[in-house]
Amino acid sequence: MGETVAEFILERLYEEWGVRRIYGYPGDGINGFLGAFHEVGDRLAFTQTRHEEIAAFAATAHAKFTGEVGVCMATSGPGAIHLLNGLYDAKLDHQPVLAVVGQQKRMSLGANYQQEVDLQVLFKDVCSEFVQCCMAPEQAHHLIDRAMRIASASRSPTCLIVPEDVQEAAYAGPPRMHGAVYSSAAVAIPRVVARDSDLQRAAEILNAGEKVAILIGQGARGAAAEVEEVAERLGAGVAKALNGKDVLADDLPFVTGGIGLLGTKPSSEMMMSCDTLLMVGTSFPYAEWLPTPGQARAVQVDIDGRLLGMRYPTEVNLVGDAKDTLAALLPHLLRKEDRGWRAHLEEEVERWWEILADRAAQSASAPGMVNPLRIFHELSPLLPDRLITTSDSGSVTNWWARHLKLREGMRAALSGTLATMCPGLPYALAAKMAYPDRPVIACMGDGAFQMLGVNTLIDVAKYHEAWPNRTFITLVLNNGDLNQVTWEQRVLSGDPKLDASQVLPDFPYARYAESLGMRGIRVDSDDQVADAWREALDCDRPVLYEAVTDPEYPPLPPHITFEQAKKMAMALEGDPDRARIIKESVKGKLAEFVNR
Numbered sequence: 001m002g003e004t005v006a007e008f009i010l011e012r013l014y015e016e017w018g019v020r021r022i023y024g025y026p027g028d029g030i031n032g033f034l035g036a037f038h039e040v041g042d043r044l045a046f047t048q049t050r051h052e053e054i055a056a057f058a059a060t061a062h063a064k065f066t067g068e069v070g071v072c073m074a075t076s077g078p079g080a081i082h083l084l085n086g087l088y089d090a091k092l093d094h095q096p097v098l099a100v101v102g103q104q105k106r107m108s109l110g111a112n113y114q115q116e117v118d119l120q121v122l123f124k125d126v127c128s129e130f131v132q133c134c135m136a137p138e139q140a141h142h143l144i145d146r147a148m149r150i151a152s153a154s155r156s157p158t159c160l161i162v163p164e165d166v167q168e169a170a171y172a173g174p175p176r177m178h179g180a181v182y183s184s185a186a187v188a189i190p191r192v193v194a195r196d197s198d199l200q201r202a203a204e205i206l207n208a209g210e211k212v213a214i215l216i217g218q219g220a221r222g223a224a225a226e227v228e229e230v231a232e233r234l235g236a237g238v239a240k241a242l243n244g245k246d247v248l249a250d251d252l253p254f255v256t257g258g259i260g261l262l263g264t265k266p267s268s269e270m271m272m273s274c275d276t277l278l279m280v281g282t283s284f285p286y287a288e289w290l291p292t293p294g295q296a297r298a299v300q301v302d303i304d305g306r307l308l309g310m311r312y313p314t315e316v317n318l319v320g321d322a323k324d325t326l327a328a329l330l331p332h333l334l335r336k337e338d339r340g341w342r343a344h345l346e347e348e349v350e351r352w353w354e355i356l357a358d359r360a361a362q363s364a365s366a367p368g369m370v371n372p373l374r375i376f377h378e379l380s381p382l383l384p385d386r387l388i389t390t391s392d393s394g395s396v397t398n399w400w401a402r403h404l405k406l407r408e409g410m411r412a413a414l415s416g417t418l419a420t421m422c423p424g425l426p427y428a429l430a431a432k433m434a435y436p437d438r439p440v441i442a443c444m445g446d447g448a449f450q451m452l453g454v455n456t457l458i459d460v461a462k463y464h465e466a467w468p469n470r471t472f473i474t475l476v477l478n479n480g481d482l483n484q485v486t487w488e489q490r491v492l493s494g495d496p497k498l499d500a501s502q503v504l505p506d507f508p509y510a511r512y513a514e515s516l517g518m519r520g521i522r523v524d525s526d527d528q529v530a531d532a533w534r535e536a537l538d539c540d541r542p543v544l545y546e547a548v549t550d551p552e553y554p555p556l557p558p559h560i561t562f563e564q565a566k567k568m569a570m571a572l573e574g575d576p577d578r579a580r581i582i583k584e585s586v587k588g589k590l591a592e593f594v595n596r
């Protein structure tokens with residue numbers, strides 16, 4: 001027998017599409033593919049993860065870190081279902097990912113058969129750009145090409161479903177007859193820049209403004225030099241949406257940092273007092289953190305025209321690549337002679353870093369605990385060059401986003417738009433798989449670690465021997481609480497903490513890591529924090545840094561709105577942790593809002 005359909009698909013992924021790794025988990029629904037891995041040999045790695053969700057997150061992270069299409073694979077029914085959250089993460093953060101999933105044999109379909117799930121319907125939403133079932137060997141060629149091409153061209157997840165018997169059937173190319181389809185692999189990414197007249201209109205707005213604010217997102221990746229030059233020319237400050245944290249270094253004096261509830265005061269003040277806004281490659285969703293409509297004249301740049309003009313009433317919307325568009329815009333931009341606005345912003349930024357240092361220097365409200373801000377603040381100056389860092393979703397995201405001063409050449413990623421729990425460690429695993437020579441630090445809460453981190457750490461134990469750079473640190477904030485939501489209950493809804501839903505069971509995080517052959521470090525007082533970081537960064541094997549942290553630090557910037565603070569004050573009336581929260585809030589300068 002000649003080549004099977006599964007062998008053909010793997011070969012084509014390797015030869016024509018440059019895929020070198022597939023994250024997955026087996027099952028008899030993909031037996032044909034698993035057998036085919038014998039044929040392609042070591043060239044294409046099957047990286048087994050503890051859970052299909054880890055595989056999907058890892059594929060998403062591969063796409064985020066490398067710009068290539070990430071590929072994951074799972075069996076029919078339950079395996080395919082487990083991929084969904086990771087694929088939605090890819091969809092919402094616009095990442096190219098291919099999911100290859102098995103299905104029952106063609107002759108069983110429609111018989112309410114074991115593990116028979118209507119996968120095309122299941123994946124229809126998450127892979128809305130492309131989901132197809134390969135029902136005939138002759139389809140395999142164009143389906144795999146289209147799945148990869150569409151993932152890459154639309155920056156979305158796509159899905160190819162292959163019934164088990166089709167995987168094992170002999171491959172047949174398209175016959176020379178009516179109805180046959182021929183396809184090829186290559187996609188040349190175009191250079192997309194607006195017309196000169198539109199660039200001119202944008203420049204007129206930016207030149208007319210006196211207080212220009214720039215907001216960048218992940219779409220500005222690769223355009224740091226141009227963003228810097230535009231900001232210099234316009235005397236502007238630059239705020240960053242979460243997914244854009246690593247697009248421009250945090251140590252530049254005019255970078256005001258994050259925006260929104262997880263953001264900074266200088267970003268907020270810049271947005272509230274600017275008269276002109278330039279948005280580049282961002283779909284930051286929260287309008288209340290942008291200028292009031294009518295306050296600022298605005299220009300937006302995005303490679304995807306569908307994402308333009310839907311966050312702020314912008315006057316000029318430019319479809320285009322960030323780097324090429326800003327480069328084309330620059331010759332039209334006049335240098336602002338009055339540097340007052342920029343100088344003011346830089347002062348605010350400097351003061352903000354001092355405020356953060358102050359807040360990080362405070363001691364925790366009870367003995368045996370650490371101020372969570374201090375963990376990140378002490379780490380920041382120790383960050384190794386070329387670091388890749390990831391964050392999970394939780395209160396941890398706030399400190400990670402605000403306190404880590406990323407330098408040029410570092411990468412950072414998290415689930416920005418889906419904001420799901422769990423990707424912290426799977427992303428870090430994929431980062432190390434793609435760049436085994438770079439140091440990696442994953443940051444998460446105890447809830448996220450208990451949800452999927454426990455499993456993913458087993459993957460780290462499985463694969464770490466092959467990594468030439470030994471630094472792989474998992475930071476777990478052990479606060480015994482689903483803290484971010486506890487605070488959202490208090491601040492956004494005005495409800496006290498509900499112990500039944502919020503409190504987490506104990507778990508020996510550091511000891512667990514030790515049991516996997518890693519180094520476990522447990523830190524429960526402020527003075528241990530910095531030394532523990534040094535030890536972790538020097539260690540020659542993966543480290544789990546367990547920090548017993550105080551849950552009573554509001555994961556909020558000091559500029560929360562009056563309404564939010566009022567709700568929090570009301571909620572504290574019935575809160576089991578009221579006294580300690582007030583103490584921390586006073587230190588965190590929320591005092592004026594709290595009804596003592």
Ligand SMILES: Cc1ncc(C[n+]2csc(CCOP(=O)(O)OP(=O)(O)O)c2C)c(N)n1
Nearest residue numbers: 394395396421445446447448481482483484
């Ligand atoms: C899959 C998923 N479930 C629930 C949530 C809602 N949620 C967001 S943050 C959070 C708490 C996370 O707790 P933990 O990991 O302990 O971090 P902490 O906030 O305590 O730092 C929850 C439950 C979510 N974002 N994703």
Ligand SMILES: [Mg+2]
Nearest residue numbers: 445446447481
């Ligand atoms: Mg927690």
